[in-house]
Amino acid sequence: MTVSKTLPVESPTLYIVPTPIGNLGDITQRALDVLSRVDLVAAEDTRHTGKLLSHFGINTKTYALHDHNEQQKSQVLVDKLLTGLTIALVSDAGTPLISDPGYHLVNHCRQAGVKVVPLPGACAVITALCASGLPSDRFSFEGFLPAKSKGRKDKLNEISTVERTCVFYESPHRILDSLNDMLDILGPDREVALARELTKTFETIQSMPLGELVNWVKSDPNQQRGEMVLLVHGYRALAVNDISEEEKRALTLLCKELPLKKASALVAELYSTKKNALYKWGLENLS
Known part of the structure; x- marks a missing residue:
């Protein structure tokens, strides 16, 4: 695959570059442009990223930035950026920072006034x-x-x-x-x-x-x-009108001997229903 040379990179800038989560065809042309033109690629695993770059014929140097060294190495990369270099941040797959390294580097860049440019892509x-x-x-x-x-x-x-x-x-x-x-x-x-x-x-x-x-x-x-x-799926509260007559009867009988909260919990357990709806119905009808 040939890489377009039409997209300039700005110096100094940190580019956040998503990489494919599986299918190599999902990388974007813009990602390839940036990876081929920056001075350095900060990678979670340089061996893994090296294979990706080699596949697309990209020879940019890589620098290891992972969970175990990010806090120590972020300032090193910021110093490089401040000399005028451009750097692309990648993870092993998908968008950097999403359960992957990168937060400390981005935070250091913003504090130092270095421009951060995020590219859209696989996640x-x-x-x-x-x-x-x-x-x-x-x-x-x-x-x-x-x-x-x-x-x-x-x-x-x-x-x-x-x-x-x-x-x-x-x-x-x-x-x-x-x-x-x-x-x-x-x-x-x-x-x-x-x-x-x-x-x-x-x-x-x-x-x-x-x-x-x-x-x-x-x-x-x-x-x-x-x-x-x-x-x-998000929680869906059981509406009061979804309570069966049998559940209402059980709650009514138990409330003669127990507090409403305890009775609601017992009926909910017996009928595998939601105690909040039972409690609300009890407040409205048994108080």
């Missing part, structure tokens, strides 16, 4: 969200779920009543544990999407109730491999 969060079938008008990206079950459950409890779609990254060796923790906290009916190996040969995007998704992933080891994005 697994947006790619997964577009095809998930979950609401996309309001969403939040939550990064990776915690590695240990206690931390995961704390995080899932935190987002359990959030009404927007929540997006997580997850690793293949933890996917079943994370889905099981989701099942414990969010219940089997919460709709969840698993987007796996996006833009690659074995891309899979599956949306279904959490209880079904857990069984589907368990039954197919292939769905436990590769890069993964998990998307969780």
Whole structure:
């Protein structure tokens, strides 16, 4: 592929350059222009980025900038920029800073008055969200779920009543544990999407109730491999008019012996329904 030379780079400038998350054809012409013309490419993994640059016939020098050295090396790169160099920041895949290094460098650049130019491009969060079938008008990206079950459950409890779609990254060796923790906290009916190996040969995007998704992933080891994005439908409160007559009767009887809050919690557990709606109905009808 030939690289256009029509786009000038400005000095000193830090360019934030997205790279493909799988399919190399997803790199933009502007990204290729910038990578070929800057003085230096700051890369999360210079070997990985070197292969990408070589594939497109780009010979720009690389400089390692990763999670373990970013705070120490950011000022080194800013000093280079202040001498008039231009630098492109890339991660191993997708848009830098999105669960990848780059925050400290960008922050140092802005404090030093160095221009920062972001290029649009591939991002697994947006790619997964577009095809998930979950609401996309309001969403939040939550990064990776915690590695240990206690931390995961704390995080899932935190987002359990959030009404927007929540997006997580997850690793293949933890996917079943994370889905099981989701099942414990969010219940089997919460709709969840698993987007796996996006833009690659074995891309899979599956949306279904959490209880079904857990069984589907368990039954197919292939769905436990590769890069993964998990998307969780936002909380939908049960309307008061959705409470069945049987649930109302149970709540009425229990309230003769128990406080409304406790009675609502028991009925919610018995009928797998939402205690907030029961509590609201009780306040309006049993007080």
